[in-house]
Amino acid sequence: MSRTVLVTGATAGFGEAIAYKFAKDQNKIIITGRRQDRLNKVEEEIKNLGGEALSLCFDVRKQNEVIGAVKSIPEEFKSIDILVNNAGLASGLDPIQDGSTEDWDRMIDTNVKGLLYVSNEVIPLLEDGTGHIINIGSTAGKEVYPKGNVYCASKHAVDAISKGMRLDLLPRRIKVTQISPGAANTEFSTVRFHGDREKADSLYTDYEPLLAEDIAELTYYAANLPVHVCINDLVVTSLAQGNSYVFNKKK
Numbered sequence: 001m002s003r004t005v006l007v008t009g010a011t012a013g014f015g016e017a018i019a020y021k022f023a024k025d026q027n028k029i030i031i032t033g034r035r036q037d038r039l040n041k042v043e044e045e046i047k048n049l050g051g052e053a054l055s056l057c058f059d060v061r062k063q064n065e066v067i068g069a070v071k072s073i074p075e076e077f078k079s080i081d082i083l084v085n086n087a088g089l090a091s092g093l094d095p096i097q098d099g100s101t102e103d104w105d106r107m108i109d110t111n112v113k114g115l116l117y118v119s120n121e122v123i124p125l126l127e128d129g130t131g132h133i134i135n136i137g138s139t140a141g142k143e144v145y146p147k148g149n150v151y152c153a154s155k156h157a158v159d160a161i162s163k164g165m166r167l168d169l170l171p172r173r174i175k176v177t178q179i180s181p182g183a184a185n186t187e188f189s190t191v192r193f194h195g196d197r198e199k200a201d202s203l204y205t206d207y208e209p210l211l212a213e214d215i216a217e218l219t220y221y222a223a224n225l226p227v228h229v230c231i232n233d234l235v236v237t238s239l240a241q242g243n244s245y246v247f248n249k250k251k
Helices: 013-023 036-048 063-071 101-125 149-168 188-192 197-202 212-222
Strands: 004-007 028-033 052-057 082-085 132-136 175-181 233-236
Touching: 004 013, 013 028, 013 036, 013 082, 013 212, 028 036, 036 052, 052 063, 063 101, 082 101, 101 132, 101 149, 132 149, 132 212, 149 175, 175 212, 188 197, 212 233
Parallel strands: 004 028, 004 082, 028 052, 082 132, 132 175, 175 233
Antiparallel strands: none
């Protein structure tokens, strides 16, 4: 049975991989992001995989853009079955006393307020009894690591919001799942270090990190369980990672 899946932050990393995974079942995929050129590429690939695609170019941090984009969804895509709140980022890796308020605003506005803005518009479109919200959290939302401060705080907020959603949406029988990945080799660290790819790549040496496709597999699995079964919280790391900051690296 074809479903409609809305994935935020689908221009790279987890979001892109999740969109492709669901497209293989010939689902309708709504992809969102801030880079129209990347949205065009992902939309074309979704169609090649057998899915239907609709791209919405907007910034989750801007409430008016979120409202306008969701209102623009055509009728044939409007009955949304699954919302994947994936859009998120880290910006900077500094001790709290040296932190940039610009970085702080960027993380809070994207990871917390952006998730809320999108959810607020999409929840009314979810079907009672079959709707599913999947929030992409982080191991940083489970424990704080040095220099993680505000990023960790934003992901702790995602953890709390997910729990609150689950309680509030229980009467509508809408599933809420949080998937919290550890270190994964995506654009994440390049964004965190403001485009410094060499510095970002250095974080993934001497061990095998998660890949975007790993999270896509888990998202798909969580979304395809029997209707009475809901994964509430799923924390996942590579075998080399013990928690949010302890790694077993090869010397």
